[in-house]
Amino acid sequence: MRAWAMTDDGITLASTSSDKGMGSLAPHQFEAALLADVGHWLSPGRATPVVACGMVGARQGWVEAAYRAVPCAPAGELMSVPVTDSRIAVYLCPGLKQLSPADVMRGEETQVAGLLAAHPGFEGVVCLPGTHSKWARVRNGQVTAFQTFMTxxxxxxxxxxxxLRHSVGSQGWDDTAFADAIDLALASPAGISARLFSLRAEALLAELAPETARARLSGYVIGLELAAARAYWEGQPVAIIGATTLGRHYATALEQLGAQSEIHDGEALTLKGLHAAYQQTIGV
Structure with missing residues (x-):
């Protein structure tokens, strides 16, 4: 759980975080977990608006915020959550859904809304690397289609x-190995399953360096994603949300494949998206 105190015009005043996320809370525990971290920001006699996105609105979260079907604007009408403490008024951002092929997102839509708030008129493709990477097409202020990869x-x-845990290091990197793995995955995605085991075999037979194995494995799985997502990034401007090492790996791979991309700070866009949702529903 991460929270920020913000002014009505979107200036961040303070921030806090805890390890009490959806996976460790029952629905009736969310309010207390929130108040434990933000209670000192609140004033008696005033209901401070709390706008939340992500898995807090999942079926297993505080209250389920229904998905909105694409094509639609990334920021939709907020859902009010019943609370017992009069110092807060809680609202959840709805996620997005796509019926064919079936897909869902929660949280990433707020970052896309933040991108549009920061760059009005943006049209192109948004890439959101992570545990479950997302690719989204944006046209006329709407998410028109998206696809998730479990990369x-x-x-x-x-x-x-x-x-491969015996061969892949947790630190270090090999730029050449990563680039070669991207090329192999794009040229022959069907052969990557065999290439994966070769990481173990080469470690046993030729003392493959753990950092090289790490970079190759990353290149193989990211390369498979890029091979499948070619219709999204080929010939399109790509906005990568996430100024992280992973985001830079995606940018490097896309540049290698001849695609143009620009990296944007994920936290900054989350805040812009939350503020846009606040203005749309509450602050008007």
Whole structure:
């Protein structure tokens, strides 16, 4: 859980965080967990608006905020949540859904809304790297289609729980190995399953360096994603949300493939998206 105190015009005054996220809370515990961290920001006799996005609005979260079907604007009408403390008025951002092929997002839509708030008139493709990477098409202020890839989760499972855990390092990097792996994945995605086991075999037979294995594994799984998402990024301007090491890896791979991209700070866009949702529903 991360929270920010903001002025009506979107200036951040303070921030806080805790490890009490959706996975560790029952629905009736969310309010107390929130107040434990933000209570000192509140004033008696005034209901401070709290705008929340992400898994807090999932089926297993505080209250389920229904998905909105694309095509639609990324920021929709907020859902009010019943609370017992008169110092807060809580609102949830709805997620987005796509019926065919079936897909959903929660939280990322707020970052897309922040991108549009920061760059009015943006049209193109948004890439949101992460555990479950998202690619979204944006036209006329709307998300028209999107697709999710379990790339980050696949990497974590392979690096931490498969036989590759004996070969893949947790630190270090090899730029050349990453670039070569991207090329291999794009040229022959069907062969990556065999290439994955070769990481283990080469570590046993040729003392493949752990940092090289790490970069290759990352290149293989990101390359598979880019091969499948070619219709999104090819010939389109790509906005990568996430000024992180992972975001830079995506930018490097896209540049290698001849695509143009620009990296944007994910937290800053989350705040802009939350503020846009506040202005749209509450602050008007």
């Amino acid at each position: 980050g989760e696949l990497y974590a499972l392979l690096a931490g729980q498969s036989v």
